[in-house]
Every structure is written in C-alpha cells, then in structure tokens.
Amino acid sequence: MKWEQIPLGRVQTNCYCLSIDSKCIIIDPGAEGEKLAQILQEKGLRPIAILLTHGHFDHIGAVDFLREKYSIPVYIHKKERDWLSNSSLNASTFFFPDEPMQIKPADFEISGAGKLTIDEFSFTIFETPGHSPGSVSYYVEAVQFIVSGDALFYGGIGRTDLPGGNQQQLLSTIKETLFALPEETIVLPGHGPKTTIAREKQSNPFLRA
Structure with missing residues (x-):
C-alpha cells in the first residue's frame, strides 16, 4: 500500500490518498474536492471509500463532492455521527x-x-x-504507518478547546495507544509534516514524562 499526503483548504489539512494499484481510499478530504479529483485522475486512481479520522470542518469539507462524484461510502465513528450535519459540533460556525x-x-x-x-x-x-x-486513527501494520488525525503531530498534539475536547484524555490516548506502536511507525498527522513514534517519544514537549 502506498500513501500520499495532500494538504487542502484554508488551513492546509492533510488529506491522505492510500493506494493499491489503481484503487485508493481517501482519508480526511477537508476541502478542494475538484482539485483532489484532478490529482486522482492524473495519477490514474479510482477512490472506493472515504474514511474520516473525526468530524471537524477542516477534515470533511470535500466529502459530499467526492462521494457523489465517485458513488463511494463514507465512514466515521458513531460518537460523531451528528457532527457532519451540525455546524456547531463540526466547528465551522466557530471559525x-x-x-x-x-x-x-x-x-x-x-x-x-x-x-x-x-x-x-x-x-x-x-x-x-x-x-x-x-477521533480514530488508522494503522497499517504491513507498511508501518498510522494516520493519526489531529491526535498527534510533529512536535505537538491536537487542540482540546473545541466541543468534546479533553486534554488529559488526549495525553493518555497518545501514551497508552499510539506510543505502544513500534517506534519506527510513521505518523501521518492531520496537519504538518510526518513524524515517527520514536521521535515524538523522545522530543515532543507535550509528552515528556
């Protein structure tokens, strides 16, 4: 499985295209659906599904465009089933x-x-x-990468001041779940450059013991 990071929209949210041969899965298409579709066409890729790490506006903006264009299903955690249609929960009204x-x-x-x-x-x-x-993260053990959404970043963690955020819960999540992965695992975050579990264990200022 191959992966490609494609920053989209006003806040440059990382969309990920995961491909096997000519098929691909899109994770977090935050905006600019037409631009993303053009990229896929140029690469000869056909989407078969959209996965969401969570329901904030900057991760979902191109969902309807892409699912209608390609007739593909969308996946989200049940706790955020209402976030897609609720502008207060998805924080679009706030920003x-x-x-x-x-x-x-x-x-x-x-x-x-x-x-x-x-x-x-x-x-x-x-x-x-x-x-x-x-929030969920998608791990592919065979090629050792995880799409972490806005949980863990290069040198940072996700903000917790929006509806449903909880900083202590986030810190526990990272330490108990993500840091249990092999240290060589590549972390593909919702914003910014990729990193590794090893790097964040050693130098992330939010997660030092």
Whole structure:
C-alpha cells in the first residue's frame, strides 16, 4: 500500500490518498474536492471509500463532492455521527460563521477499535479521543504507518478547546495507544509534516514524562 499526503483548504489539512494499484481510499478530504479529483485522475486512481479520522470542518469539507462524484461510502465513528450535519459540533460556525458546514450522514459508523477491511485495504482502527470524542486513527501494520488525525503531530498534539475536547484524555490516548506502536511507525498527522513514534517519544514537549 502506498500513501500520499495532500494538504487542502484554508488551513492546509492533510488529506491522505492510500493506494493499491489503481484503487485508493481517501482519508480526511477537508476541502478542494475538484482539485483532489484532478490529482486522482492524473495519477490514474479510482477512490472506493472515504474514511474520516473525526468530524471537524477542516477534515470533511470535500466529502459530499467526492462521494457523489465517485458513488463511494463514507465512514466515521458513531460518537460523531451528528457532527457532519451540525455546524456547531463540526466547528465551522466557530471559525467561519458565515459559512456553516452541513454534510450528509455517513454511510457506515465505526463502533470501536478493531479491524476494518475494504476491498484489498486492511486497517487496524484505534480509538484516539481527546481532540474530539470520536477521533480514530488508522494503522497499517504491513507498511508501518498510522494516520493519526489531529491526535498527534510533529512536535505537538491536537487542540482540546473545541466541543468534546479533553486534554488529559488526549495525553493518555497518545501514551497508552499510539506510543505502544513500534517506534519506527510513521505518523501521518492531520496537519504538518510526518513524524515517527520514536521521535515524538523522545522530543515532543507535550509528552515528556
């Protein structure tokens, strides 16, 4: 499985395209659906699903465009089933009050940690709450990377001052769940550059013992 990081939108949220041959899965298409579709076309990729790490506006903005264009399903954790259509919960009203965001309901709800297989793609799902109550991370053990959403960043952690945020829960999530992964695991965050579990254990200022 190959991966590509594609920053999109006004806050440059990282969308990830995970591909096997000509098929791909899109994680967190935050904005600029037409631009993303053009990139996929140029690469000869056909999306088969959209996975969401959580329901904040900057991670969901292109969901409806892409699912309608490609007739593909959308997955989100059940705790955030209402966030797609609720502009207060997805925080679009907070950041852009003149542009409240309302997305159609997801096709599938993630009910907890476990395995997820879509066609040839196989993931381990970890519940990683704290930034938001239904945040999840998608781990691919075979190639040792994890898409962490807004839980863990290069040298940082997700903000916890939005609805449902809890800093202590986030710190516990990272230390108990993400830091249990092999240190060479590549972390693909929702914003900024990639990192590794080893680097964040050693130098993340928010997570030093």
